[in-house]
Amino acid sequence: MPFTLTPYLDDSPALLASLPNQLWWYDIRLSMFNPRQIYTLLLWLLLPYVFFHLLWRARKQREYLQHIDERFGRYSAHSDKPIIWLHTVSVGETRAAVNLVQRLRENYPHHQLLLTHTTPTGRAASEQLYGGDVLRVYLPYDYPFAVRRFLQHFRPRIGVLMETEIWFNLIYSCHTMQIPLLLLNARLSEKSAARYARYPNLTRLGLNELSAISAQSEVDAARIIGLGANNVSVMGNLKFDIQPPLAMLELGAQLRTQFGKDRKIFLLASTRAGEEILLLSMLKQVDIPHLLTVIVPRHPQRFDDVADMLTQQGIRFQRKSENAPIASDTQVILGDSMGEMFAYYAACDLTFIGGSLLPFGGQNLIEACAVGKPVFIGPHTYNFAQASQLAVECGAAVRIQNSTDLAQSLQNLLAHPDQLTKIGQAGLHFVRTHRGATEQALRHITYFLDDHFQ
Template sequence: MNWRRWLYAALLYLLLPYVVFHLLWRARRQPEYLQHWDERFGRYATRSMRPVIWLHTVSVGETRAAAPLIKALQASYPTHQILLTHMTPTGREAGEQLFGTDVLRCYLPYDYPFAVRRFLAHFRPQLGVLLETEIWPNLVQACHDAEVPLCLVNARLSQKSARRYARFGGLIQASLRQLTAVAAQTAEDAQRLTALGAQDVVVMGNLKYDIAPPDAALTLGRSLRQGFGPDRKVFLAASTRDGEEERILDALGGLTVPGLLTVIVPRHPQRFDEVAQLLERRGLRYQRRSARQAIAVETQVVLGDSMGEMFAYYAACDVAFIGGSLLPFGGQNLIEACSVGKPALLGRHTFNFADAAERAVEAGAALRVADEAELARALQKLLESAELRQRMGQAGLEFTCRHQGATGRVMALLQGLLPPSH
């Protein structure tokens, strides 16, 4: 172990009390953090009797992005077991909703040497796949020592993240060089990864373009729309982050759209009650989606406090705002809105999805707004013009189709590293 890795491991051990405190703190708002603590330190009750292909998807976004790749792996390797690891309870729940009992699910242990070695010894994966921007030095080293091929795919790296990783210099460089393969989303991502020390980075596109709206979600979307009121205009504020709901409600206050129904879906479930309290303070008539009650004519806002229904919400709306972009959170995935043919509104802060956001705006599938005043103007214009909504929606469908194919390219890469399925 070189001195950088030794110092990193020593720092992790010093932070162990904080790790426990962090889990307890998160559990105040999300009690699920109290569950499966043993897994976070490399102890597991589940085991597979079949060869394991392991994919790590941190939370909800990465888990959804992995769906087409997991389906392709299951089709090509029917005798293997897919193991899906997460870091958050919401990611774990998303995995259960998407794949049921078809995949094993557990938490990836924290990056302690003893914990990651236990994880690998327990599951003995034939291949490991990290999605997006997960670089854990001790995990990478343990895979290297155990001769487990480890790939980073659908990799994206914003300038902000690149600067953060660069602070760790040689440690990150050594980890990147121990990866078996790196497949980036864009040329810009590839350049940043190469600058940090990754070798032979290939550009394969974004798996999220390959996510097809499930038929069940589209059927639910039609049902929701009927329940919302087929003659009402419906505005969706999707995956909103802390502080954005107030600004969105300010924007809505200036609209003149008779019967407008707004659906607000906070990004994190632990904020559902917080947003409900905000609606109450504003004196707005609202209903919770979780109540599963008919939407009253006088209802102004539906609080989307349900999990796994985002495609249905997109299918049920006229216009969608993509959260995390009005304030500097980096934005959320806009491809889902485009894939069901709905106009998307974006704030200025889209660095987490910079390439997709710019391409969608250029294609005419999305509009960018600087603040809540511009949001109000753009929304008023869109809700008044069915022709404009139709044009943007069609542009979104074409934009999504044009950028598909990453799953096939990543599969070709992985098949070169896996033994044939029998």
Template structure:
């Protein structure tokens, strides 16, 4: 009954979903493409029973897609005869899989969660098994997979206290969905406990796969190129910033860092905001360049906008200090693990619920420091830029911190293998 009511609600919201796509397309025209996939209509012929088996991963957007990198490599080794299909919900997630995997994988949008669309998806692609990255519970999708006898696993699962409360508002529906999964691998013991409290059974703590991501050699070479273009002056990075944060950072840099010659590199989380952030900097009178210009950075340039996709490792490795976006305002923080792995000193704001345990441990071991606000961020940046020894120590602790937490991919792969068997 709970899923029946849920399905009626999904059907009622489909017209709103169309309007939402049109609204989002005002700033990101990619939302106008591939509409048929969102309703269970796909190009090309259906996969036949004699074709190479399909291994399907669902990664809703950018973070989940990037986190899948070590798992994809391990799955290719374990299941060499399988083709790989990615499903996404956002154009940026889709673009990220293109940048990371190219034509080695197929990618589509996951349909909206109606039972008929999910059945059509499963009939068309005939996946041997499916993996949902992090936490995306779609009750009709899970029901369709059980109906088809296809194992579906939730891997690298994380569940913040806020998200757990939202799911708890629909206890019967959430419990049915969780118990329809073939296996669940959680990032931390806290995540496992929250999933268990919602009705999940047999949750395994496998760790965070993001710790297993290694900087590709091409990214490290690009970092050297970027650093050469920056020149000899200090560089600090505001990485994966979210709406509202850039204005605070720019104002604080103008107010507290006035006269400092360090280069501030800002990489907004969402590409549709590149122009907006550039405009914010120019309105404040900053001398501006863009990464897309592919040019050396002038000594008079104060702000560089990182308007590129798939280069975050290079930006981290080329910076003296990195601030982790999404933590200054209440977005829950973006991923700090890549910065730690690059040995870049980390500054992080008060909002860390999406990476709570990683943030706690990074701060405790000295790889990261907390900032209270934008002005404090700039003061700490200036202090660290003047303190080579502290920066080196933080960088070394960051590398050690990342190394200590490796191994989640192997545990996740074993969990999947058991579920598939």
């Protein structure tokens, strides 16, 4: 979770992280001033960029121009019930919270669940997963006036930030309004920890104004403690608790029939910009009769870009959204649908997890393992470091170093079905042995909702 002056804009903070370094006054030591005031001042100076950013993102995803008022703390949604608030930034966090949301609805039927998001894709995932069972809005940008409006409007009994969210004005406002705010399922890469360490006073203050922090692993906890937090525990990773939805498994079986039961299906899951061209070139190096490759880009706004790339490469492809019979000479299926990743996993023989061939930090490999499918991952998995390392160590995943390595491994594994089965079974065991984070999260939430404030 790299420190940026605008960490709340979207799910690409690396782009924004470099912006402050262009400003000559950015090297002023925050320790000489009230760190939160300096942080807020810099946010105000960047306000024009916020609007430019929304317009820029809206070029390919018009949803960025919707609900702009919510991003500044103005809402029409409301509830007369006491509110439990969960912040799930984008798709990954929203899907990881499925079991937790279900348990909270069971345990607190007289409360209203409020889910906040930062990206349109996260909001769309919430609509698909939860429908009208929850309220959903955008969390406001981290301006004091906006977060105060948000908190005063909804008056949550408790707030839960998921994974990597440290927003200093939001934390401060919850602290002063005596709203318990927890950081759960927390993860912190070595690179992000180093960035936060550049601002020790601000970071330490924010972390210790949180009511509780529970990390995914001992390593994550140690990094957070190293930044000055003193209320840190370890809960495991909520992503291990996710169960493949029956509807998605049934859809996966339908897709397998549609793709062709006699064909080998290779899934390129959650690919990022720059990876597809490398992976398509890799496929030209393998000699696997009737291989069908399914490409599912990480971001829906890139579906058309990938389609153009396939056309330029002269590759015979079909879009999944067309729902047309798959021709025998089709080489690639473009998975241009939202919320169906479990179905794609269920339909394939093996998968490569994108975001890891180039230095994007990787994506979640646990869902593929939960369906019992062999997994390839690249060298760049720092966003899921512990899960990736454990999966490789227990034989649930194969780490490749480059596209040539992937071509060789793909060729070898598809020639040995017994090895595919062995890796898939290891994945199922890997997921089962690491479940339990949902119960830990519930204990934290229950303490503040029931025990501590009775």
